[in-house]
Amino acid sequence: MTTFNDFITYEHDLEHDFEHNLAHKKEFSPPKIYIAKNDLSKRWYVYFSYRDPSTGKLKRQKNIYGSVNTFSTKEDRMALLSRYRRRLLKLLQQGYNPFIDNTELYKSQFIVKDAINTSEEKITKAFSPQIQYSKSINQREEVVVKKDIPEKIEIEEPKMTLREAFDFSLRIKEKQISSNSHKDYMYTTNAVVKWAKENYPKLKTIDQFDKKAALKFLNALLLRTSSRNRNNYRLNLSSLLQTLEDNEIIESNPIRNIPVLRSIPKRNKSYTTEEHEKIFGYLEKEDPLLLLYIKFISYNLLRPIEVCRLKIRDINVADRTLQFKAKNSPLKIKLIPKKILDELPDLSKLDPDYHLFTPIKIGGNWDTDDVNKSNYFSKRFKTVVKEHFNLDINQTLYSFRHTFITILYQSLVKGSTPHAAKSELMGITGHNTMTALEKYLRNIDAVLPNDYSNHFDND
Structure with missing residues (x-):
């Protein structure tokens, strides 16, 4: 029995213009070429699917290799695979079916026509307009005639998982x-x-x-x-x-047209003056290391994860500055207030690559990522402080930043205008724009009105 693969890789070029059989058009997928990302060390082939009569579903058929992988250049492989693909498409359109014996159809389309086209002139017509022949006195010259519109070859690799x-x-x-x-x-x-x-x-x-x-x-x-x-x-x-x-792996991003849902953001609740003073007093005896960590958040107005990133080399005691990677910038420099400098131990003899804060001391090697470090201090704060004082669930380490920015703004605005106070505060907090700072102050309720009791005097 002549196999389906034999029809495709048959090396005698019978590129007849078969009529499309529309009844079979949806019985198969368009043949495609697999080029293994242009890797010549791998196997190239033509592949397609055909509807399985037993299931009614398209089923992937055996790959068509032929002799293509014996060629060592991309151009030669593509030329032969293009030929295989054209033949396969025409055979499928003519009615060839990989699930049945196609020998008789093969004979009717190829063998009989070979017998008829014995003369050179008939062979010429069979291959027209691909090849034409012209005669001269001493020789026959083969002339290749190109089509006006080259056939578009569809090349597709198997989809990624x-x-x-x-x-x-x-x-x-x-x-x-x-x-x-x-x-x-x-x-x-x-x-x-x-x-x-x-x-x-x-x-x-x-x-x-x-x-x-x-x-x-x-x-x-x-x-x-x-x-x-x-x-x-x-x-x-x-x-x-x-x-x-x-990168043309998918046609379009399906998430683009999925809307964002409205959500109620969680807010870190600020501490009252009484609460933060009690916490500081308690930690002076119970956990001085955790207290210094909190003071970097409070007085330097850093985020907890920014404190975790600090290394010894980031602290410049002589210039009273520190540098750190912020949320919105790869590098920021801030002034270290005297309240922090007075509590820092001597850092000059420590390795500059040591982390400033570790679980057991100031200055040491702590080989884990920043998120794990931040989570560690959050759990430590929960165990040592939150459970002891029975704090609100939304009162966190981050709350100290909100608390002390509020204290600072309310102090600056006394005897000054709100705009002047915000302008000075902006240089301390590190906000990039006045709009961003004002939004932040509104979110933490730092801006409170003056006492308006006198407006009720007429009641």
């Missing part, structure tokens, strides 16, 4: 974002892959992760957690999928 596509995007993102953000993105992709495996096992490739699938994932997350968490996952996914779109 969810994991492969996300890993590709993560490798690209790794050069653009911080290590903490990269880890956050990794957690997001792990959650999507796990969700798909458990809930939609048929969702295998990245092109199947469309808007509908993305909405199902985000809705499941929303029902299990919160709108804020759902929005964070949406943001991470959108960024990763946009990278895939930019």
Whole structure:
């Protein structure tokens, strides 16, 4: 029996212009060429799918290799694969079916016509307009005639799986974002892959992760957690999928048209004057290291994770400055107030690469990432302080920054105008714009009106 593969790789070039058989058009997928990312050490081939009569679904057929992988240049391989692809498409349009014996159809289309076209003139017509012949007195000269419009060859590689596509995007993102953000993105992709495996096992490739699938994932997350968490996952996914779109791995980013949900942001509740004074007094005896950590947040107005990033070399005692990586800047420099300088031990003999804060002392090696360091001090504060004073759940280490910015603003505004006070405060807090500072002050309720009791005197 003549195999289906034999029809395609038959080296005698019978490029007849078969009529399209529309009845079979939807029985198969358009043949495509796989070029292994132009890697000549790997196998190149033509592939396609045909509708399985037993299931009614398109089924991937055996790859068409022929002799293409014996060639050592991309041009030669593409030329032969293009020929295989054209033949395969015409055979499928004519009615060839990989699930049945096509020998008789093969004979009717090839063998009979070979017998008829025995003369050179008939062979010439059979191959026209590909090849024409012209005669001269002493020789026959073959002239290749090019088509006016070259055939467009569709080249497509197998689709990436969810994991492969996300890993590709993560490798690209790794050069653009911080290590903490990269880890956050990794957690997001792990959650999507796990969700798909458990809930939609048929969702295998990245092109199947469309808007509908993305909405199902985000809705499941929303029902299990919160709108804020759902929005964070949406943001991470959108960024990763946009990278895939930019690199032509997917046609479009399905997250782009999924709206952000309204969420109520959590706010770190400020401490009263009485509360923070009691905490400071308590920590002087119970945990002086934690107290100094809190004072860097309070008096230097740093975020907890920014304090965790500080190293000995970042502290310039002579100039009374420190440098650090901020939320909105790769490097910022701040003045160290006297309240902090007076409590710092001698740092001159310590290794400049030591971290300023470690779990057991000032100045030492602490080999873990910044998020873990920040989480460590948060848990330590919870155990030592929050449980002892029975503080509100929203009173955190970050709350000390809010508390002392409020104290500072209210002190600066006395005997001054609000604008002048904010202008001076902006240089201390590190906000880039007055608008950003004003929004922050409103959010923490730092700006309070003067006593307005006299307006009720007429009551």
